[in-house]
Amino acid sequence: MGRTRIFSSSKFFQPSDGEPVRSIVTESKDAVVVAWYIKPGQAIPAHTHPNGQDTWTVLSGKGDYYLDKAGTTKSIAAGDVVVAHTGCVHGVFNNGDEPLVFISVVSPADAGYQLVSLEDSFALHPSLIIQSTGL
Template identity: 35%
Template structure:
């Protein structure tokens, strides 16, 4: 087992009001934490990794493949690898959650 202490993980503000923290990564998947302030948005993008997530707190509005999806606290979601997507916090409270990527997303461009 490999333990990754919270102190070993750096939180990065990737765009205004969107904070991502790269957490543990194994051979087949990786996990990150996200925090999105009210009114903040993750711009449209894609990556080859399948993305599975869970919203811990708040409500997030996704645009995936031309469709809109609203995901709230306690809900989970799957975004296929290569699918163009974006996310926006349209509410008055922050959104927090966890994303898991497969294959591992150990070197995302937002770390640059």
């Protein structure tokens, strides 16, 4: 019959009072599809995928999306599709009143992951001081 091709994303969102939970919807050598549920005040730390691309489809909520090591951000919101090309700094801080919910597709699956230290991250979002920086 083959592999499952249709998934209900709502079954994968995992709210957490700690750091956001990376919930894998499906994966192959070509891509990893991940469901994210980021509560207000939570963040996905700035990082890169040195060998691949990360594309987000924002389903609900809003946040400050990291664009570079200087901590420059741009607002993202429901309906946006956000692309971090190979090696581009990205991450997000939920600055809204509701959860930021999105689907991420990292391609290829072995795109790698490297945390990035933002020069102004604590000045931008003091609440990050008390959060873990690992995923």
